[in-house]
Amino acid sequence: MKSLHDFLFGLYPYIALSVFFIGSLIRFDREQYSWKSDSSQILRKSQLRLGSMLFHLGVLVVFFGHLIGFLMPEPIVLALMSERAHELLAMVGGGVAGVFSIIGLSILIYRRVSDPRILSNSRTADMVVLVIIWLQLALGLLTVVYSSSHVPGYDFGALIAYVQGIVIFRADNAALILAVPWVYKAHIFLGLTVFLIFPFTRLVHIWSGFAAVFYLFRPYQLMRTHRKLAPRRIP
Numbered sequence: 001m002k003s004l005h006d007f008l009f010g011l012y013p014y015i016a017l018s019v020f021f022i023g024s025l026i027r028f029d030r031e032q033y034s035w036k037s038d039s040s041q042i043l044r045k046s047q048l049r050l051g052s053m054l055f056h057l058g059v060l061v062v063f064f065g066h067l068i069g070f071l072m073p074e075p076i077v078l079a080l081m082s083e084r085a086h087e088l089l090a091m092v093g094g095g096v097a098g099v100f101s102i103i104g105l106s107i108l109i110y111r112r113v114s115d116p117r118i119l120s121n122s123r124t125a126d127m128v129v130l131v132i133i134w135l136q137l138a139l140g141l142l143t144v145v146y147s148s149s150h151v152p153g154y155d156f157g158a159l160i161a162y163v164q165g166i167v168i169f170r171a172d173n174a175a176l177i178l179a180v181p182w183v184y185k186a187h188i189f190l191g192l193t194v195f196l197i198f199p200f201t202r203l204v205h206i207w208s209g210f211a212a213v214f215y216l217f218r219p220y221q222l223m224r225t226h227r228k229l230a231p232r233r234i235p
Helices: 002-030 048-071 074-080 083-114 116-120 124-149 156-167 173-177 182-200 202-217
Strands: none
Touching: 002 156, 002 173, 002 182, 002 202, 048 083, 048 124, 048 156, 074 083, 083 116, 083 124, 083 156, 124 182, 124 202, 156 173, 173 182, 182 202
16 A cells, blocks of 8 residues: 555656646647637537636636645745644635536536537547546545544645645655545545646646736737729829
8 A cells, every 4th residue: 555655646746747748748739720628609608608607717716726825935835824824725715716616617517418419519538527627626625624624644734745745856755645634635646637637638728728828928910901002193
């Protein structure tokens, strides 16, 4: 079990992240025409607006909350708030955003499986991605419940140190979460799996959403009209 733990939480993160970055580059280079979200809006608009709005709003807060909350250096965090306040912010903010996300995604899944036209135009990968993300959100909400009850083995500081250890290539990083409850390990593993399958699914369109920020800093375009000039008269 120790060897399996070391693989899943010591080596697997680097496998998943390597596939995530390299696979995304290869797909962008070789299959740009498949780089899209495959929207089903044309088939049925009902429920799409509400579900999509709730899901995307919540998941953006969840993503950036994890990114900033776990990767921000500890001295900066402690200068802004106490460790307990940091934990409460993660629980409350992540919990509310997670509820928004899972409600929105549930609406989108129901819409997809209840409409025969949408279901017939859905690929297996689409359904797999939706189910995995739904389970990941459910596990995230379950971690909030576990965190609020402070079950034996739970250590918020150890979770932060583990995530940061992946970035800085800390030796024996998996040992930091050896004693944490199963729900946190399942949440971490499934989150890494999302990164692993990312380049092979419709999720790649997320890159385009982030890249759209650079549109604000692009140089001005010079536009020239192609008006047909009247022939010059010879006096």
